[in-house]
Amino acid sequence: MGVIERIKEIEAEMARTQKNKATEYHLGQLKAKLAKLRTTLLEPAKGASGQGDGFEVTKYGHARVALIGFPSVGKSTLLTQLTGTKSEAAAYEFTTLTCIPGIIHYNDAKIQLLDLPGIIEGAAQGKGRGRQVIAVAKSSDLVLMVLDASKNDRHKEILTAELEAVGLRLNQRPPQIYFKRKKTGGISFNSTAPLTHIDEKLCYQILHEYKIHNAEVLFREDATVDQLIDVIEGNRKYIKCLYVYNKIDVMGMDDVDRLSRLPNSVVISCSMQLNLDRLLAAMWATMGLVRVFTKPQGQHPDFSEPIVMSHDRGGCSVEDFCGQLHRSLAKDFKYGLVWGTSAKHFPQRCGLQHELEDEDVVQIVKRKDQTEEGRGRFKSHVEGPVRISDRVKKAPLKQ
Ligand SMILES: Nc1nc2c(ncn2[C@@H]2O[C@H](COP(=O)(O)OP(=O)(O)OP(=O)(O)O)[C@@H](O)[C@H]2O)c(=O)[nH]1
Ligand SMILES: [K+]
Numbered sequence: 001m002g003v004i005e006r007i008k009e010i011e012a013e014m015a016r017t018q019k020n021k022a023t024e025y026h027l028g029q030l031k032a033k034l035a036k037l038r039t040t041l042l043e044p045a046k047g048a049s050g051q052g053d054g055f056e057v058t059k060y061g062h063a064r065v066a067l068i069g070f071p072s073v074g075k076s077t078l079l080t081q082l083t084g085t086k087s088e089a090a091a092y093e094f095t096t097l098t099c100i101p102g103i104i105h106y107n108d109a110k111i112q113l114l115d116l117p118g119i120i121e122g123a124a125q126g127k128g129r130g131r132q133v134i135a136v137a138k139s140s141d142l143v144l145m146v147l148d149a150s151k152n153d154r155h156k157e158i159l160t161a162e163l164e165a166v167g168l169r170l171n172q173r174p175p176q177i178y179f180k181r182k183k184t185g186g187i188s189f190n191s192t193a194p195l196t197h198i199d200e201k202l203c204y205q206i207l208h209e210y211k212i213h214n215a216e217v218l219f220r221e222d223a224t225v226d227q228l229i230d231v232i233e234g235n236r237k238y239i240k241c242l243y244v245y246n247k248i249d250v251m252g253m254d255d256v257d258r259l260s261r262l263p264n265s266v267v268i269s270c271s272m273q274l275n276l277d278r279l280l281a282a283m284w285a286t287m288g289l290v291r292v293f294t295k296p297q298g299q300h301p302d303f304s305e306p307i308v309m310s311h312d313r314g315g316c317s318v319e320d321f322c323g324q325l326h327r328s329l330a331k332d333f334k335y336g337l338v339w340g341t342s343a344k345h346f347p348q349r350c351g352l353q354h355e356l357e358d359e360d361v362v363q364i365v366k367r368k369d370q371t372e373e374g375r376g377r378f379k380s381h382v383e384g385p386v387r388i389s390d391r392v393k394k395a396p397l398k399q
């Protein structure tokens, strides 16, 4: 029997099995079996390189966003609207066959937007171009799940299940479970929170399914069996997702209103250009991108090109900021001066751990700033003319 048939069989057995205290252990075991099978499915087939299918697009800009959705929901129309890059759009399904990149210019940042072929139920198991599409989604900082607002809302569930089946977790944070394999010593099971979904016996059973007999497991939250399996499997990708309901122009107000109130959702119409600005703002907020402007000593801040950071990717502390400017900067760091919403007063003196906020201005003062060498190195990233904007008021020239 092939892997896909075995997956189907286990899914059927899980559907047949009633959920109660008596079946809890059996269900847990089935879940672990299913996760293991799905992992084998994800391993690339022997001899397949995955190259040359038109899906490899170089990362560009400060963040990457993937358009995921059923065929003909308007993904390509949206790409064209937001980036100006033309991606073929038509009334028939599977118009788009590869990955088409465009760039959104928003808040002085560049966001790479990727148009992709539509995916359908069974994508995770290789139907259509599902596997390639999902691989691109995995490499993104945000998934825009594009849905046809006038169609069945079950599409959202189906797509979520497809993405989950290959280890993507949308709008979830990693489980607070410490897990470490050991060479000897058996299983040590502990928890710092009351557990209502899992107990020691069930945990042992799942570890046994993975042939793990020596390990340390510490639950720091009331986690589920699925979350434990995610931690054991270890290759999960936690990614943010916005649900974008397109084509609201063909719907009644009541339905539009209902959809717009769902969590992490934005309603839009590409053809009538409705709410696209709100979509961009929601993308920005969801990705938690932070722009920080550099200010060399005795000069105006450089507003021409911000350093864009994110809480998810690399963090937003002064240390992370230094890291983006120059490798040696954090090492030579004496103190920082900050203007903006993260500062209590202007300028605020701060250390490497200070968390920066959107549109802050930062000046780094180095220990060796008096030496010619040090000055040259720090200034190197702000060469060229400095554009003066009204934001200069925040950062007086004197400092
Ligand atoms: N009424 C309405 N139609 C739209 C809207 N946006 C796109 N369409 C239409 O929907 C159809 C499909 O649009 P595409 O952009 O090709 O959809 P897609 O998701 O890229 O489709 P595939 O590449 O085939 O997966 C086209 O006929 C578009 O003109 C909208 O906001 N309202
Ligand atoms: K289409």
Ligand SMILES: [Mg+2]
Residues within 6 Å of the ligand: 075, 076, 077, 088, 089, 095, 096, 115, 116, 117, 118
């Ligand atoms: Mg398309």
